[in-house]
Amino acid sequence: MAGDRADSRLSKRLILTMAITIKEVAELAGVSPSTVSRVIHDNPKISEDTKKIVNQAMKKLKYHPNAVARSLANSSTKTIGLILPNSSDDLFTRPFFIEAMRGISIYSQNNNYNLMYCFSKSEEEEVKFIRNYINSGWVDGIVLFTARKDDKCIAFLQEREFPFVVIGQPENGDNILWVDNDNVQSMYNVTSYLVEKGFREIALITGPEQFAVTRNRKNGYLQALKARGLKKNMNLILTGDSFSEETGYNCMKEILESPVKVEAIAAADDFLAFGAMKAMKEKDIELPIVGFNNSPRSSFQSPTLSTVDINPVLLGQNAAELLIKSLKGKLIPFKNVIVGTRLIERDTTAKY
Amino acid sequence: MAGDRADSRLSKRLILTMAITIKEVAELAGVSPSTVSRVIHDNPKISEDTKKIVNQAMKKLKYHPNAVARSLANSSTKTIGLILPNSSDDLFTRPFFIEAMRGISIYSQNNNYNLMYCFSKSEEEEVKFIRNYINSGWVDGIVLFTARKDDKCIAFLQEREFPFVVIGQPENGDNILWVDNDNVQSMYNVTSYLVEKGFREIALITGPEQFAVTRNRKNGYLQALKARGLKKNMNLILTGDSFSEETGYNCMKEILESPVKVEAIAAADDFLAFGAMKAMKEKDIELPIVGFNNSPRSSFQSPTLSTVDINPVLLGQNAAELLIKSLKGKLIPFKNVIVGTRLIERDTTAKY
DNA sequence: TTGTAGGCGTTATCAT
């Protein structure tokens, strides 16, 4: 007498706002819940007839699987957590983050993964949020948006053996999933480009050394000089303590007010370049300069700034792809992806 | 003999990567799972002694509640879904969205709510994602980032009677949670400001009428004229078909090439203003102009653009607050919040 | 091919 058992909800349903469950579909279709579950998962050994009946019942009742229950049973939420870093102002002035987020969403949405995000104010808070995501069981994997030297987030994730991917090349990244541009190569290209224009005394303005991106771009610069037979001049290498406009301004001012000869500038970030341009303007000097990241402002400066497009959307997409494939247990042939960059020639260099 | 029952997982635990459950804590503490649950929830009728014992056990085992199981039992995920709209390029060039997201995250994180997001390519896709969020049961409520005329997302959410909040004032918004600036007042202020500078022939460049923000700003403009005893001139009111720079350019060109006299411009968006400035430059004309939204570029144009700061972070924070309070069943005294704006005077108007 | 039963980890009701 299944009909009068206590769990015969369909007939007794009073609260209409509650979602339809697999049991109710089963009841209407006259089969067992497991059969319905099998139909949902396209289990091969199910007869066409019952499949049809069950599908009709599902349609009639407007059944939709409850993802939470599913997650509990599968111990997988099909959700990825994004840890937005503490770069406070950067977050707003630079479209990098939202573009990368969009890239991640493109791949994830196509593969039925959900996305969670949180903003953090400090590296400690980042770790706190990661811990929280892991402990609560909300996410299957995590995306980090930056790789620092001695990165606490990475250390923590490794210790917990939790799946993650980094946008940016971590140190000791051998066993880590990451995506990045080839920052060595990109800056190599920028430097070579300036050398080919005929400049010899090329200054480099970078951000803090704790970021891999800084060390790599510096390397690219040095390698290019070497390859062209130019020797490095430490007075031309300025390491700022941030990627801000102010830092760029100070670095450029320092060079201009020193006796060092400069003919061109490679900046590791557009904002450093903006600051440098400001310093030059103040002294009524105009030197060729190239930035990095193709920030919107770069095409509206006067003169417009030559820069390098690092393709953040693609970085995000590849990050999501790496992580999701590894979550699915797919054998991925490589643990990291290099996304190509593109030098955009604008006013600050085109005329030379 | 509880010790040798089949579910005595603690003693038999082989797989160490599996998370600790309430049962294992109970076993170690020598109490029942329900007691542990009560300790977790600070249930008043629990003895200090057992509370202590249980807490020790939790600490020792590094227990953390499983949020998914909790959600299933509570039929609430404490998660909010954000529907990022289809404004493709806008998303990247304007920090509005990420700032609003940050605002939402501030309030949500403080109240232990999680955030999910998705990007959509069209209004249809937005509805699809909303449907998905609701049907799957992943989210308790939804945040919309824009309010269109005849908004399909809002209609769908209302039909499903699902909790949501809108950033932007919807039409027929009486029974809807929303936050917005007072767009009428803001543009009223801008217009009055220009009138006080002595200008009479003030042009208005707006985006499409389908957006409430457009209609409201237009209203503010008209009301200000009326209040100052100026009569409206339809030739000075340009309604663009987007908020883009190109649209602003075309509108301004149209005015400048017509016989109409213009003395100043109020633009409903910075990008419209950027376009207008470009059109003026081409004709070697410089008229006072005010934009909207305080986009980063506005302070780097030459001349720098006067604009209105709409405080997107606060908009986001208030949106989250409204939604979460209503989810918690708190009686909220108002169903909407008005966030103040601030006119920022820069080069395009300061000198007059 | 289909059904039964137990489990995923937590909460809540009802006893005691």
Place this chain on the structure above:
DNA sequence: ATGATAACGCCTACAA
């Protein structure tokens, strides 16, 4: 104050 038990909705051996 504490424990047993049955949900929450779905999945999956195992049985038939």
